[in-house]
Amino acid sequence: MSKSKPKSGQKFSAKNIAAGFLMALLALSLLGFGVEGFGGGARSVGSVGGRDISTNEYARALQNELRVLQSQSGQSITMEQARLFGLDQMVLEQLVTTAALDNEADRLGVSTGDETVQGEILQISAFQGLGGQFDREAYRFALQNAGLNESEFEDSIREDVARSILQLAVISAARAPDMLTTPLLNYQAQTRDYSILALGSADLETPVGMPASADLQAFYDANIDSYTLPEGKRLRYAWLTPDMLIDTVEIEDSILRDAYEARASEFRQPERRLVERLVFSDMQQAEAAVARLQSGEITFEDLAAERGLSIEDTDMGDVTRAQLGTGADAVFALSEPGIAGPVETSLGPAIFQMNGILAARETPFEDAAPQLREELVADRARRILSDDLDMFEDLLAGGATVEELAQETEMRGGEIDWRDGDTSGIAAYQAFRAAAREVQQGDFAEIQILDDGGLFAVELIEDLPPTPRPLDDIRTQVTRDWRSAQIVENLRTLADEVAGSLRDGADFAALDLTPERFEGMTRTDFLPDLPRDLVSAAFDMSPDDVRVVAGDERVFIVQLHAISDPDLLLDDVANLRDALSVQLEQSLAQDLFTYFSSALRQSQPIQFNQQVIDAVHANF
Numbered sequence: 001m002s003k004s005k006p007k008s009g010q011k012f013s014a015k016n017i018a019a020g021f022l023m024a025l026l027a028l029s030l031l032g033f034g035v036e037g038f039g040g041g042a043r044s045v046g047s048v049g050g051r052d053i054s055t056n057e058y059a060r061a062l063q064n065e066l067r068v069l070q071s072q073s074g075q076s077i078t079m080e081q082a083r084l085f086g087l088d089q090m091v092l093e094q095l096v097t098t099a100a101l102d103n104e105a106d107r108l109g110v111s112t113g114d115e116t117v118q119g120e121i122l123q124i125s126a127f128q129g130l131g132g133q134f135d136r137e138a139y140r141f142a143l144q145n146a147g148l149n150e151s152e153f154e155d156s157i158r159e160d161v162a163r164s165i166l167q168l169a170v171i172s173a174a175r176a177p178d179m180l181t182t183p184l185l186n187y188q189a190q191t192r193d194y195s196i197l198a199l200g201s202a203d204l205e206t207p208v209g210m211p212a213s214a215d216l217q218a219f220y221d222a223n224i225d226s227y228t229l230p231e232g233k234r235l236r237y238a239w240l241t242p243d244m245l246i247d248t249v250e251i252e253d254s255i256l257r258d259a260y261e262a263r264a265s266e267f268r269q270p271e272r273r274l275v276e277r278l279v280f281s282d283m284q285q286a287e288a289a290v291a292r293l294q295s296g297e298i299t300f301e302d303l304a305a306e307r308g309l310s311i312e313d314t315d316m317g318d319v320t321r322a323q324l325g326t327g328a329d330a331v332f333a334l335s336e337p338g339i340a341g342p343v344e345t346s347l348g349p350a351i352f353q354m355n356g357i358l359a360a361r362e363t364p365f366e367d368a369a370p371q372l373r374e375e376l377v378a379d380r381a382r383r384i385l386s387d388d389l390d391m392f393e394d395l396l397a398g399g400a401t402v403e404e405l406a407q408e409t410e411m412r413g414g415e416i417d418w419r420d421g422d423t424s425g426i427a428a429y430q431a432f433r434a435a436a437r438e439v440q441q442g443d444f445a446e447i448q449i450l451d452d453g454g455l456f457a458v459e460l461i462e463d464l465p466p467t468p469r470p471l472d473d474i475r476t477q478v479t480r481d482w483r484s485a486q487i488v489e490n491l492r493t494l495a496d497e498v499a500g501s502l503r504d505g506a507d508f509a510a511l512d513l514t515p516e517r518f519e520g521m522t523r524t525d526f527l528p529d530l531p532r533d534l535v536s537a538a539f540d541m542s543p544d545d546v547r548v549v550a551g552d553e554r555v556f557i558v559q560l561h562a563i564s565d566p567d568l569l570l571d572d573v574a575n576l577r578d579a580l581s582v583q584l585e586q587s588l589a590q591d592l593f594t595y596f597s598s599a600l601r602q603s604q605p606i607q608f609n610q611q612v613i614d615a616v617h618a619n620f
Contacts, residue, residue: 045616046092046608048099048601053092059616061091066620079620088617092608098163100600105162112161117154120161130348131281170596176584184580189566189573191522194538195508196530197498197515197557199491208486211479219482220471226481227474232419232464235436238406239426240388241454242381245410249377249384259372260365267363270321273331274356276314278304279347286342286349293339293351300339300353318358327352382453392447392455402445402459411455417464432456484553491555495548499557502546508559515557520564534558 044052065087070077082088105111121127122134126142129135143153201208211219220227260267278300280286292298298306304314321328327350330340334354341351388410395405406413418427418436426432429450435458445457471478501511508515518527523539531551541547541560549556566573 044609045613046096046606048096048606049103049604051099051103053095053099055612055616058091058095058613059619061095062088062616062620065091079617083617088613092613096601096606097597100597100604101163101166102159103604104600105159105166108166110162110165112158112165116161117157120157121154130279167593171589171592174585174589174592176581176588180584181577181580184584185566185573185577187523188580189522189576190539191520191564191566192538193517193519193561193564194521194541195515195517195559195561196527196534197508197513198530199495199555199557201487201491201553203494204487204490206490208483208490211482211486216475216478216482217471219485220478223481224468227469227471227478229464229467229469230419230421231466232417232422233436233439234415234417234461234464235439235458236402236413236415236461237426237432237456237458238402238409238411238413239432239450239454239456240385240409240411241450242378242385242452244412244454245381245384246377249380251373251376251380255376256369256372257365259376260368263372267365267368269361271332271360272318272320272358273324273334273354274318274358275316275324275331276300276304276311276353276355277316277327277350278307278309278314279345279350280342281348283342283344283349286351290339290342290351314353318356324352385453385455389447389455392457396445396447396457402457405445405457411457415461419464426456429454429456432458487553488550488555492548492550495555495557499546499548502557502559515559530556 044054045058046053066077066079066082069082069085069087121139127134127139129138140150143150278286278289280289289303293300293303300314301311304311316323321332324331326345327341327343330343331352331354334340336357337353337355339351339353342349343352344350392405392409392411395409400408403413405411414426416422416425416427418433420437423433427436429452431448431450435448435456439458439460441460441463443460445459447455447457450456498511498513502508518525521535521538523535525535527534531549534549534556537547537549537558538560541558543560543562545560547558549558566577568574568577
């Protein structure tokens with residue numbers, strides 16, 4: 001069984017280990033894995049030292065990791081796809097490490113007593129009844145479904161706890177040294193005192209006017225790269241989308257009515273209630289809880305908390321009378337939010353807190369028809385396109401060009417000078433942009449599918465080199481850029497004069513200037529209405545340094561006054577130091593365990609039975 005690496009300060013619990021192990025076994029049992037399913041009587045996929053890695057152990061770990069991968073991707077993943085991700089090798093690596101740790105724990109005599117194992121099993125919620133007590137029958141039934149007996153399951157807990165003890169022993173010496181913590185703390189918590197003077201176009205004695213034609217042409221030529229379109233492709237395409245077919249699609253009234261009736265639950269919603277529920281082991285406890293609620297001694301939320309439950313655990317959402325079962329009459333009898341019950345339910349005596357009334361709502365067919373028609377038309381248009389897909393592909397396979405496809409079918413043709421970043425027209429579709437990037441001269445055109453179910457084919461006419469945009473087409477933009485550049489240039493000249501005076505010993509007041517002063521600023525502090533790189537500039541300076549920083553039609557003068565080391569007496573600084581120490585210790589602990597487990601693996605012979613491994617894969 002695989003196990004995650006421990007972190008410094010982490011408390012290992014056999015309860016958590018066993019509960020997770022059992023849940024994996026229960027899920028796996030539904031899939032029909034078993035030793036006999038792998039043929040040949042083989043019971044292991046390999047060994048580490050003298051310890052076998054069983055076929056069932058490998059299958060369980062593989063299935064668990066596959067389920068995690070599917071959850072992350074949001075789609076079904078086959079074993080072949082999982083192996084492309086290296087999932088099988090990762091699982092084998094985990095199991096080899098686990099087996100190596102087990103061998104080392106055995107060698108050192110690390111073990112867990114029966115009393116500890118029993119105590120942890122008694123606390124596993126999966127084995128508890130409604131009253132929170134250990135349920136022997138639930139324990140037996142769960143293990144039986146997982147194909148285990150009690151001895152096997154308890155041994156697995158014992159082994160996991162022994163590994164945890166060994167891991168904790170390895171990482172317990174991980175401590176964050178001051179030589180690492182202090183520089184990190186200084187970097188994050190040191191503060192700066194500085195002043196910033198912002199200069200804008202209003203500070204110039206002479207406003208920047210409009211450029212002469214020669215100046216504008218010179219600026220355009222000097223910055224031609226900024227006005228050059230990137231290389232691209234001239235493409236010919238044919239396409240057909242559901243929206244293009246909408247006007248040709250008709251939906252009969254009878255079909256609309258059938259769709260309305262099929263979605264009756266959406267258009268005819270019965271009266272509902274917003275309800276929370278608490279279930280008790282007997283009626284006496286439920287009645288006592290209601291009495292406390294009615295007397296004002298306790299709230300429903302606090303009552304749930306007493307039982308170890310959050311409001312999310314008790315929330316039933318908005319429910320109908322039918323969904324409430326035997327509790328419906330009591331809940332629906334309330335005309336305003338309040339407590340109902342106790343009522344005997346299939347789960348036991350229960351009390352309900354009703355938080356809101358949602359009136360019945362019905363959308364008449366006449367009001368729902370436009371929505372239904374729109375959806376059905378779009379759906380039918382997509383199906384028409386799907387049905388026509390083979391026909392379009394056959395035409396291309398028969399030698400038709402993209403241009404002929406547009407001439408001889410309902411598909412519409414066009415050309416586009418496409419460059420990366422263009423999202424106009426058909427290039428608004430991601431699928432088309434992807435095809436445009438890939439298409440090369442001489443490629444055979446294929447029918448491809450757009451995001452909305454539409455179809456298209458594309459072919460390359462010619463490659464387009466980087467092309468300067470004509471000045472006349474972008475004169476307004478270039479003029480705006482020229483003026484911005486002139487403003488910044490003139491402001492920098494002014495700022496350099498001020499900065500020179502400051503470096504010579506003058507101060508802002510003597511220069512009749514009023515900067516904005518910031519004190520106790522860290523690297524992560526935000527300066528409202530000022531560029532972010534001013535903070536970086538301040539932290540690159542020494543006390544009394546002056547720096548000029550150009551921005552967008554503004555220029556800034558930064559003067560650093562003081563650098564202050566972190567004050568460890570401040571709570572936030574102390575908390576930051578503690579957090580950095582924890583992060584460093586966790587990183588060191590992970591490295592220590594990695595080195596330790598690697599050394600164990602190298603010291604023990606490792607063998608794999610590829611035939612049995614392949615047999616396990618074949619069962620997925």
